[in-house]
Every structure is written in structure tokens, then in C-alpha cells.
Amino acid sequence: MNATAKSTLNIRFAGLGGTGVIRASDIFADVAFRTGHTVKKAEVHGMSQRGGSVQSDVRFGEEVNSPMIPGGSCDFLVVLEPTQVELVRGGLKPGGVLLTPAEIPARRLPSAKALNVALLGRLSRHFDFPEAVWSESLRAHFPAKLHAANGAAFELGKNS
């Protein structure tokens, strides 16, 4: 699978409110957009979602219609919270890729909060988005003091 696929690719991020689901999907959507794709992204958010189940959909390709991924058609499902895996697994299409925190060696994360960026690193292996675009987007989405840690987390995920 690569970033120049003609058909729409569906990537769902899932977890609990406050775990970085929205941020991860923002960064992924931004990277897809910066590399020239039509992108749509949909989620339901609000501070009242804190601690509750959260999902954010990113769809990209040449033409994207609905911003919401239809049932059972996720090409990638990135779950940031182990308790949420069973809840969302049904969204994956046959042969789709499921990524969970189990992919990442937790003790090597610079901080627990960087799990979302590490999983983006892991996800990046499936796309041919240039490295520079990823790091540009990561820097644009976090304050400067987190740039080094996020760079490390992304690398960790990419090489996991």
C-alpha cells in the first residue's frame, strides 16, 4: 500500500478522550494533505468526551466523499488504548491493518503521552510520505519543548 493509491484510504484512530487520538489524526491528515492528497477527517469531540471512547476518521485519496468511514472498511485501525481494541475491531476491513500499543516497547517511550506519536511512526511504515513532511507536521502540532521527545518516539515506532 502506498501514498499514491487512487482509491480512498481509510484510517481510523481510536482510544479514550485525553490519550492523543485527535492529535494523532490531525497530524496524519496534515501529512496526507501536505503530500497533495484530498483529505477529510471526522470526529466527535468536546471536553465532555474526556475519559470516554473517542474515534477519529481520516480518509484520503484523489476524491473523498463522506468524511466518515463506512462500516467495516478501515484500511488501518490505530488504537491508542488496549481496552478499546475489541470495541472498534469490527471497523477493520478484511485484510486491514490493526496497530495497537502492543506494537511499541512502552519502556522505551520518552513519555507515556508520546504513544500517539510512536504509533504514527509505526503507521508511517505503510506509506511513502517523505520523512521531512512527517517531521514538519509533528513540529507544527507540538510546542518546541516536545520536539526532541516526539522525534524519538516517532523513530521508535517506525523501527518497532
Place this chain on the structure above:
Amino acid sequence: MLLSGNEAVALAARHCGVALGTGYPGTPSTEILESFGALGGKAQWAPNEKVAAEVALGAAFAGARVICTMKHVGLNVAADVLFTMAYSGVDGGYVLIVADDPGMASSQNEQDSRRYAEAAAVPMFEPSDSQDAYDLMGAAMETSVRWKIPVLFRMTTRVCHSKSPVRPKFPLGAPLPPGVASAGVPEFVRNIATHVMVPGYAKPAHRRLRAKLDEIQLWNDAEGPNRVERRSGTLGVITAGISYHHVREAAPDASILKLGMSHPMPLKALADFAASVERCVVIEENDPWLAAGCLAAKLAVEAKDDSVYRFGELDVDRVRRILAGDNRPEAVPPRGRPPELCSGCPHRSSFEVLKELDCIVAGDIGCYTLAALPPIAAMDMMIDMGAAIGMGLGLRHVLPPEQARRVVSVIGDSTFLHGGLPGLVEMAYNPPSTGHVLLILDNGTTAMTGQQDHPGTGRRLDGTATYRVSYEDMARAAGVQRVFAVNPVRGKAKLKELLAESLGRNELTVIVARSPCILAAGSILAFEKEKMASTACQPENPAQT
């Protein structure tokens, strides 16, 4: 650029010369004003939607272009303004942006604001994505200016919060062209007959309004922001808003009439389209409003089955089923974990106390409404903003005294200022024989919608300092003798003691449980420090008892 619908509409407001944006926070509309302010627009939060709509109206009477933002239930609060400013019309431009929440992602109902457009007789625009929101905002403002009429701009949760690409007219961050920056230079022009809606002036105003609508309908039919995508001759779909994208994906071969302006309905365009296909289906979220309009005009269209599809938002799968005539009950999706109060949230302590004292809690709207859910389950009723006080008083008036003395009205700081003040006055005016207890949970922010400021925080939307109202002073001024402030976390035992004592007295008591939202505490502390340093003034709030 990739923008949410909320960001796109804010950018468009900047690009059509909006001089003032006002509103009250409410998911999913909140980020519109925040973005408008961040883009350099003059943006401010009002205490509630009615006041916001009135501030905007004054500015529009003065000839300015304005936006006013709120969620769907906020329009109930502002409805009084809406119905009569439709009569008066405006001198500048007025777009009232209302965000509906089909499926109730973060709301107490899924009312359909399109009915307000029809009931108040004002035009309504409905964008389907961010580019559409940007383009239609411009069209909505032009319509308002041309016909001197307030215009409703209906967004929905998925349009507000979804991100999609936008090509704006002017580059982001560049100075606006002079013609845009100076759109509608405000100037007072006395015109009592159009601005004072007494019966003598309102009767002709109503006729003027209906005449405007007739003209706008003709314009909408001839050159409104509606689009026909001609494909199959066998299936045609009439739709608007986010549903358009679901339809395009579910039925790639269907012909589509996509409405950008849904009220007044372009009946001729609808009739021509319906007649041009063998089967014509109306696809819309929530109420069968478009379908009813088409059927009333005797158009040959099919509506969705409302025993199934009136509830919740639509998506591609549901649209496929509607088109296939599949009206079987739907599978219930797996339930995720519900949201909960943050660990360390001061509301937890307050509700633990209420639960320990077995209080009957008339509650209100905010993060603390989560205390109605297990395991806390210590809120007994919640309906609308400010209702805690009135409902609590009603309970007290009729319950037997031993039950009445367990009743407490519980309301948050922002909600108290929004809709609770008249309730406070009612409490002093018609006190129940057992007295009453009002608990104001002051966490120093409008927490649920993402920490917006309000008149009780002493900070404006742009973060600058302003006067801070005191709940304690307001309670005393209303006529409540027993007024206290307690920290519900550090002073939890004290809160319990005070509440228990107050419940037993046949008097009126207001207790302010004051402890900052843990997510906002850092920002509140930094603001207080800066303010103390710059003014070297005394703390404004009385010492805690």
C-alpha cells in the same frame, strides 16, 4: 489549507467584512468565535445566546456586518430575538450561525433548526463541508445585506468538526483588501418605524418580511447556491448539508440536487429535478422537513422511513439502506466507555457530599452533568440551561417537608450566569416554606465546551482582563441572607457540614463551591498572578469562609 467547518466559516466571516462576532459556547459551534478572534476579528462571549443575538442586532442596526454563534438549543434561548428581528430586518448584515447536533454527540436533544427558519421566516443556508461553509458564508452575508434580513446558517456536528480542504478568496494572514475591511461602516440612522416593533409598526413589518421572502424565493430558484449533478435518469436525490457527501458515496450514479439555501425552498428547481428522474428520494438528517416541503408542493418524491431514520445522524451505510428501502430495525452499535469526570475534578467532591447527604439534586448543564451517570449517579434531573433553580424550587413547593428539605439546586458558574440569574431572583421572590439551597459549582471556566471564559472569570475571549462578577454579591443583592463560599476539595468536610445545616433550616442559602477545573487551573493561576502583579490590587472575591 485543511480546515474544520468552524474554522472555514470564521475565515469567511473575516473575508466578508464582519465587524463583530458574538455568541455563547456550545458544542459543536464553539470554535467558530475562537477562530474568528484568532484570525484578528473582534470576537466576544456573551453571558447567553439571547444577549449575544441582541448585541449583534444592535451592531447590525448600526450598519455593521455581524455573526452570532450558538448551538441548536442556544437558538431556543435566542428565539425571542430571532422572531422579531426578522420583522425589523437589519441595516447592515446579520448571519446567525446555529450548530445542530444530530445524534446528540454532546447535547440534550436533537432538535432541527430548519424549523426555526420556517417559523421565523428567515433565509437558511446549509453547508456540506468546509469549502461549502466558506463559500456559503459569503453568500449568506450578501443575502442578508441585499434584503436587509437576518439569515440563519445551519451547520451540524460533522460539518463543524470535520476537516477538509479549503481554497479561500484571500491568502491566510494577508491584510484584507480595503473594500472588505471597510464593509458596512457603522453609522446611526434614526428609523423608529423599522426598529421599534410596536403593533403599529410591526404589522407593516410582517408584510414587508413576507414580501422579502417571496423575492428571495424567486432568487433562490433562479440563481441560488444550489447545484444539480446530472447522472442517472432513474435515481435522483434531493439533499443538503453533510448528507450530500454520504449520498455521493452511497450512490455514485445518482443524479443529485444539492441545496445550499434550503429556506425559502427553491420549489421550481425542486419540481424540475423531481420530474427529471424516474425515482426521486429526499435524504436528510433528523426531521422530514425538506420532504414535507416537497410533498406539500405535490412533488413526486419519497421520504426516508422516520420510524428508523429520524433518529441519529446519517452515514454512508444508512443512506444505502434508505435508498434500498431497507427499513428494518438497525443493529445497535457497540457501546464505548462513556465520558466521566476527570480524576481530581472538584465536582467529584461536591457530588460525593450531595450523595452522602442523600440530597434530591435538581441539576444543570455542564461537565458536572456526568455526575448523573454511575457510579456517582447523584443528579436527579437535568433539562436545560438554568433549570436547576426553578426545578428545585418547584420540588420544594410541593414535596412533603421531610423530602423538600433534601432538595438542592446545583448549577455551574457559566450556566448560572447564562440562565440561572432569573431563577435566583425567583428563589428570593417566592421562597418555599422549607427554604432552599442553591449550590453554585464555580470551577472558574466554561469547562465542558473547552474552557471558555465568561463574566465570572474576569477574562474576555481574547484573554484580556475585565470586570469579574461575584456570585456572592449577586445572591445577597437578590435577597438571600445566607451566602457562603467553600473549597469543595480542601474543605470537603466543611461543605458537608454547611450543606447539612442549611438543608435543615427553613431559609434560603447559596453556597459557592469554588475550586478550579483541574484542566484550567494552570491557566487561571497564571492569569491571576499576572493580574496581581500588574494592578497590585486586592483579591476581588471575599475570603473563603
